[in-house]
Amino acid sequence: MASEPIPRPGGPLGGLRLCVAEVRAYPGRVTGVAVACALTAAGMGACLVLFAAVSGPSYPEGSAAAAAAADAQSLLGLLLTLLLMSAVLVTGSTVALWTNQRLGQFAVLRALGVTAGRLRALVVADVALVALAPAAVAAVAGTVPAAGFGRRVLIERELFPAAVELPSTGQTGAIAAGACLGTCAVAVLAALASVLAAGRVQPIDLLKEESLALAPPRRNAGRLVAGVAMALLLCGPLVVLMAATDMPPVFQGAMVMGLAMSVIPTLAVLAPWFVPLLTGPCCVLLRLLDRRAGRIAAAGLRAAPARTAAIAVPVLLAVGTVVCLLGSGATMGAAVHRQTGQALRADAVVTAEPGSRLPARPAGLPGGTAVAPIATEVTAPSGFYDDQPRPTQAWGVDGAALRSVLDLGEQQGGLTELVPGTFAAGSTQAASHHWKLGQSVGLRLADGQETQLRLVAVYQRDLAFPSFVLPADLALAHTPAPYADRVLLRGDPNTWELRPGQRLAARADYLAHLRPRSVQDDMASRLIVSVVGGYALLAVANTCAIAQRDRRSQRAHLRALGLGRGQLLRCVVYEVLASALVGAVLAVVTAGICLVPLARAVGQGPLPALDVPWTVGVLTGVLVATVVPAALAARPLRGIRRQFATGSS
Numbered sequence: 001m002a003s004e005p006i007p008r009p010g011g012p013l014g015g016l017r018l019c020v021a022e023v024r025a026y027p028g029r030v031t032g033v034a035v036a037c038a039l040t041a042a043g044m045g046a047c048l049v050l051f052a053a054v055s056g057p058s059y060p061e062g063s064a065a066a067a068a069a070a071d072a073q074s075l076l077g078l079l080l081t082l083l084l085m086s087a088v089l090v091t092g093s094t095v096a097l098w099t100n101q102r103l104g105q106f107a108v109l110r111a112l113g114v115t116a117g118r119l120r121a122l123v124v125a126d127v128a129l130v131a132l133a134p135a136a137v138a139a140v141a142g143t144v145p146a147a148g149f150g151r152r153v154l155i156e157r158e159l160f161p162a163a164v165e166l167p168s169t170g171q172t173g174a175i176a177a178g179a180c181l182g183t184c185a186v187a188v189l190a191a192l193a194s195v196l197a198a199g200r201v202q203p204i205d206l207l208k209e210e211s212l213a214l215a216p217p218r219r220n221a222g223r224l225v226a227g228v229a230m231a232l233l234l235c236g237p238l239v240v241l242m243a244a245t246d247m248p249p250v251f252q253g254a255m256v257m258g259l260a261m262s263v264i265p266t267l268a269v270l271a272p273w274f275v276p277l278l279t280g281p282c283c284v285l286l287r288l289l290d291r292r293a294g295r296i297a298a299a300g301l302r303a304a305p306a307r308t309a310a311i312a313v314p315v316l317l318a319v320g321t322v323v324c325l326l327g328s329g330a331t332m333g334a335a336v337h338r339q340t341g342q343a344l345r346a347d348a349v350v351t352a353e354p355g356s357r358l359p360a361r362p363a364g365l366p367g368g369t370a371v372a373p374i375a376t377e378v379t380a381p382s383g384f385y386d387d388q389p390r391p392t393q394a395w396g397v398d399g400a401a402l403r404s405v406l407d408l409g410e411q412q413g414g415l416t417e418l419v420p421g422t423f424a425a426g427s428t429q430a431a432s433h434h435w436k437l438g439q440s441v442g443l444r445l446a447d448g449q450e451t452q453l454r455l456v457a458v459y460q461r462d463l464a465f466p467s468f469v470l471p472a473d474l475a476l477a478h479t480p481a482p483y484a485d486r487v488l489l490r491g492d493p494n495t496w497e498l499r500p501g502q503r504l505a506a507r508a509d510y511l512a513h514l515r516p517r518s519v520q521d522d523m524a525s526r527l528i529v530s531v532v533g534g535y536a537l538l539a540v541a542n543t544c545a546i547a548q549r550d551r552r553s554q555r556a557h558l559r560a561l562g563l564g565r566g567q568l569l570r571c572v573v574y575e576v577l578a579s580a581l582v583g584a585v586l587a588v589v590t591a592g593i594c595l596v597p598l599a600r601a602v603g604q605g606p607l608p609a610l611d612v613p614w615t616v617g618v619l620t621g622v623l624v625a626t627v628v629p630a631a632l633a634a635r636p637l638r639g640i641r642r643q644f645a646t647g648s649s
Contacts, residue, residue, distance in 0.1 A: 030130055036539055037131040037183050038138035040087045043531065045143030045179035047080040050150055052167050052175060054160065065161040072160045075527075082321070082532045085261065087186045123195045124188055131187035132180070139176040139183075147172075153527075227270035234262040239593060256328035256594045263590045264320050271309040278585055279308060282578040290574065293567045297574035307547045308579040311540060315583025315622055318536035320590040322529050322618045326611035327595050329525055332463070334609040335602035339409075339464035341511055346371075346405040348493035349510045351486050356501030358484035360476065368491015371405045372484035373397040376475045378468040379444035380429055391446070392429075394468035395485060396475020399424070399457075405488035408459035408469075412437045415469065417456040424469040425455060426462020443468075445478035463602065526614075533618050540625040544576050548633035572634045576626040584622070 054073055059066035109119055147166055154160035166172065188195075238259045267274060283298035290297075301308055347368075352358050364370050374396035380389050395402075399418030402408075408415070411427060418424055423443065425435065435441060435455050444450045457469075466485075476482050489496060498504050505513065595608035 033130055033187075033542065034134035036535075036542060037187055038134040038142075039535060039538065040083065040186065041135035041176075041179050041183040042138040042142030042146050043083050043535075044080065044087075044182060045139050045176045046146035046150055047076050047083065048175045048179060049143060049147040049166060049172055050154075050160070051076045051080070052171065053147075053151075053164050056167070057161075057164060059161070065163065068159060068161045069164070072154060075154075075159060079528055079531060081261070082528055083535070084186075085265065085317075087183070087190075120195050123191070127188050127191045127195075128184050131184045135180045135183040139180040143176045143179065144172060223269060223272070227266060227273075230262070230266040230269060235259065235266055235593070238262060239597070256324055256598055259594045260320060260324035260590060263593055264317060267316060267586050267590065268313050271313060272305070274586065275305050275309045275312060275582060278582045279305065279578075282581055286574050286578060290570060293570040294574060297571045297578065300571070300575045301578055308582060310543045310547065311576060311579035311626065312583035312586065314536040314539040314543065315580045315626075316586045316590070318533045318540070318618055318622060319584050319587035319615075321532045321536075322614050323587055323591040323610060324594045325525050325529055326614050327591060327608055328598060330609040330611045331595060331599050331604055332602060335604055336464040337511070337514055338603070339461040340514060343407045343409065343461050343464065344405075344488075344507060344511070345407055346488035346490050346507060348489040348496070348504060348506050349486055350489065350496065350498075351503050351505070353501045353503055358487060358502065360482040360484055362484060362487055363497060365489050365491050365493075366495045368489060368495070369401065369404055370496075371397065371401045371488045371490075373402065373466075373486065373488075374472060374475045374479060374482050375485035376470065376479040376482070377446040378423075378470070380433065380468075381442060391444075392468065393466040394470055394475070395466045396470045396472045396479070396482075398472055399469065402469070405490050406465070407461075408465060409461040411458045411460050413455075413457035415457050415459075418469065418471055419456075420471050420474065421454060422456040422471070423453040424457035424459060426465075426467045427458055427460045428462050429467050430455070430458045445474075447478045447480060449478055529614065533621070537618075537621045537625045540580070540622065541629040544626050545629035545633040547576075548572070548630055568634075569631065572630050573627055576630045577623075580622050580626045584619070 051073065054069050054076070057069075059069055106119055106123070109122075110116075114122075144166070151160055151166065155162050167175070238255060241255070279301050283301055286294035286298045286301075288294070350358065350362075358372065360372070360374055362370065362372050376394045376396050377391035378394040379391045382389055399415030403415050408424075413424070415424055423441075429435070433441075435458075437455055437458065439455050440452050441455060442450055442452055453470075459469075493504060493506060496504060591608070596606055599605060599608035
């Protein structure tokens with residue numbers, strides 16, 4: 001009886017067969033990659049739909065809708081960029097680790113006669129199929145709901161024009177299809193290194209005792225050159241620009257996220273060189289912490305730098321994004337709070353309740369002084385740092401009266417010289433435009449009229465207060481529907497007649513409840529951090545679970561050598577926490593590069609401020625995302641017989 005021929009794994013259905021076999025054999029491992037691809041497709045589709053919606057209509061120049069559309073485009077562009085960066089770094093590391101674990105299977109296929117080219121094609125088709133199905137489902141089912149939810153949230157925060165609707169069904173479908181295909185392309189490109197490695201596998205590799213996936217990453221010259229080029233061409237100029245120039249603090253704060261987006265990928269590319277340097281101190285710490293289990297965990301770290309890097313990169317992304325983006329806002333907020341406390345001479349401050357405005361000429365304070373700066377806007381001429389200037393907040397007030405309730409830190413000239421035909425400017429505006437005291441400057445007022453005003457004072461506390469101070473009569477004459485920004489009281493605040501829609505706070509209470517950042521800025525920052533951080537933590541969990549699945553035989557042998565269940569559990573926990581610590585250290589390096597120049601620029605010293613609740617939250621998320629999946633996948637509390645049974649299967 002003739003033997004049945006061995007089926008060829010090639011052909012048009014070869015990739016599908018390989019994918020189905022992988023799903024049937026290791027559904028948990030494939031699920032992690034599938035969820036990551038699904039989130040990528042849905043997030044990209046929603047961002048692109050909202051971007052297309054807000055970019056379609058034309059808006060009246062200078063209108064509130066135009067300003068909201070510009071804010072929405074900036075936010076969505078940044079969010080889309082971060083999402084793509086997350087997909088490349090996080091999904092790439094997860095898919096690469098997943099494909100590397102199957103190099104032993106690829107060696108079997110090579111032994112059966114599959115050529116290197118055919119094997120690479122099979123792996124590409126396998127990865128594409130694993131990514132395509134969840135990406136398609138998420139793009140079809142999740143794009144429109146996610147876009148609708150995002151639109152409602154952005155409208156509530158005044159970051160999206162309320163009259164703009166989502167695109168048509170046909171355009172939305174095309175965007176969803178593009179997001180699906182783009183996600184598949186990202187997954188395939190991310191796994192390209194593993195695809196090439198699969199073609200290099202030889203049948204002789206079946207005789208090796210250790211897993212092929214644990215081989216250390218190659219320090220090829222191309223990757224080193226690429227990383228050094230990114231450091232010199234992307235990170236270097238931005239660091240020099242922030243640290244060695246007189247760039248205004250506001251512009252430095254805006255550059256922090258761009259610098260972080262350059263530093264994080266650079267550290268990820270150079271991970272094969274950074275990870276071993278940081279693994280050594282972690283190994284020493286583990287040996288001191290636990291003599292037996294710590295030594296075994298340290299040996300695992302040294303033996304598998306690729307696994308350590310795969311966990312460290314998403315931790316770097318999650319922690320680095322939170323610390324840098326929210327840390328820049330916290331640092332600016334701390335500087336604003338400090339300047340406000342130094343400047344405020346008033347005994348109490350009257351502000352408007354949400355939805356209300358203070359009258360431009362409120363009543364006076366009996367037996368005291370009440371100063372009501374008029375809220376207006378001024379557009380400065382184009383300068384070196386801003387070639388398309390936007391309207392900037394300004395006050396219209398009597399200069400001598402303002403000095404009695406507020407110390408703006410006058411550097412040149414004085415507010416007492418503020419008379420018709422003059423203006424005062426903050427040091428940021430004066431330095432960026434190189435204005436001299438007594439210089440005549442052309443400014444555009446709130447009603448669009450341009451006028452020539454003479455600079456009579458420059459003050460330094462312009463982070464906490466408006467960038468321009470105009471004479472009160474000029475602001476009243478050129479501000480549509482004028483109103484008072486706040487009322488500063490000097491005297492007994494109990495004699496102030498509090499009217500509906502007004503809120504009175506003593507100096508201490510006002511400083512205690514001061515919100516330095518706007519609601520829109522907080523919303524944008526926290527939205528970006530939530531998306532990127534959540535995505536990265538999901539990838540951490542996937543990677544930690546996947547990394548344990550090819551180590552069953554190692555755990556069985558450790559149990560046979562006398563290692564107890566608790567000791568084996570500690571080995572697993574120590575190893576993943578040490579890998580996460582490497583990523584956290586790289587995040588600290590990123591924060592230092594990005595935030596220290598900003599902290600020095602705003603007068604906070606060398607140490608920046610941090611958003612403590614969010615930082616603690618993301619660190620707690622890293623702890624849970626590393627320990628729980630690794631422990632569940634490793635199952636270290638199994639009996640020794642079960643360990644050997646699964647380890648040899």
